[in-house]
Amino acid sequence: MTDSSQHAVEIVGVTKTFAGTGSKRAKSQGDGTVVALDDVSLTVSPGEFVSLIGPSGCGKSTLLRLIGDLDEPTAGTVSVFGKTARQARIDQDYGIAFQSAGLLPWRSVAANIELPLALHRFGARERRDRVAELLSLVGLSDFGDKYPEQLSGGMQQRVAIARSLAEKPRLLLMDEPFGALDEMTRERMQSELVRICAETGAAVVFVTHSIPEAVFLSDRVVVMSPRPGRIREIVPVALGDDRGELLREDSRFFAGVTAVREALHGAPAASAVRGVESR
Numbered sequence: 650m651t652d653s654s655q656h657a658v659e660i661v662g663v664t665k666t667f668a669g670t671g672s673k674r675a676k677s678q679g680d681g682t683v684v685a686l687d688d689v690s691l692t693v694s695p696g697e698f699v700s701l702i703g704p705s706g707c708g709k710s711t712l713l714r715l716i717g718d719l720d721e722p723t724a725g726t727v728s729v730f731g732k733t734a735r736q737a738r739i740d741q742d743y744g745i746a747f748q749s750a751g752l753l754p755w756r757s758v759a760a761n762i763e764l765p766l767a768l769h770r771f772g773a774r775e776r777r778d779r780v781a782e783l784l785s786l787v788g789l790s791d792f793g794d795k796y797p798e799q800l801s802g803g804m805q806q807r808v809a810i811a812r813s814l815a816e817k818p819r820l821l822l823m824d825e826p827f828g829a830l831d832e833m834t835r836e837r838m839q840s841e842l843v844r845i846c847a848e849t850g851a852a853v854v855f856v857t858h859s860i861p862e863a864v865f866l867s868d869r870v871v872v873m874s875p876r877p878g879r880i881r882e883i884v885p886v887a888l889g890d891d892r893g894e895l896l897r898e899d900s901r902f903f904a905g906v907t908a909v910r911e912a913l914h915g916a917p918a919a920s921a922v923r924g925v926e927s928r
């Protein structure tokens with residue numbers, strides 16, 4: 650582990666504090682400073698699927714935002730494919746998909762997916778071909794001419810995922826992308842995402858509140874704890890590459906769910922953790 654360019658993401662000793670309101674010079678937790686992340690280190694390998702789970706306020710979104718260069722660490726370093734987070738953003742090394750699909754209502758589905766390519770001046774033909782490929786990848790080939798409001802929530806989310814894949818990123822950053830979907834759609838989207846990742850080879854950092862979702866999708870589940878935000882445990886999920894629907898009824902899947910639950914609550918699982926769903 651010496652060459653950091655071998656990692657999709659490398660987070661070393663990252664601390665992130667937010668000053669309390671009304672006190673810009675706040676220095677300690679006693680005067681309102683929030684330690685969102687405290688000395689967090691984590692690496693994600695190319696092609697690896699890593700979920701972040703933990704109670705509300707443990708710093709999951711903050712960690713994802715630091716990787717995506719939407720904020721800066723107070724201390725420590727974040728690198729993406731061996732570059733600074735800023736340089737990786739400039740080089741479009743990753744795609745981002747957050748909870749609300751964030752589609753532009755006045756653009757068609759195809760035009761939404763095309764947007765990153767248009768912004769970065771890809772040629773018309775290349776754009777058209779790539780959009781057709783992405784529509785097919787997310788199973789929406791017949792919907793390119795529709796507008797977002799004409800699609801279901803799950804279909805909109807698939808459009809958002811297609812858009813995040815437009816520039817063939819080697820890394821996807823996803824913050825509860827399926828949080829607003831009903832359970833059946835959510836499970837279908839999880840299977841779609843597994844398939845898409847297998848086809849594209851992208852690494853994923855995925856924030857979720859759902860233990861089964863984390864286990865179904867991930868190679869490793871990072872369990873975090875709040876105040877201050879820290880990594881409590883990293884649970885490897887040894888379910889292999891075959892993540893079909895039957896896996897949800899497999900004893901190995903239940904063992905993974907139990908392992909993550911125990912890491913969250915301390916074994917044996919006793920009470921519910923605020924902000925984490927067992928379903």
Ligand SMILES: Nc1ncnc2c1ncn2[C@@H]1O[C@H](COP(=O)(O)OP(=O)(O)OP(=O)(O)O)[C@@H](O)[C@H]1O
Binds near residue numbers: 704708
């Ligand atoms: N811009 C900000 N200004 C001040 N405090 C912030 C800011 N962003 C996050 N925080 C605080 O940092 C801590 C971590 O927040 P974060 O959103 O990363 O948690 P989370 O684990 O994603 O929570 P949730 O599961 O509820 O989405 C929280 O205490 C939050 O209030």
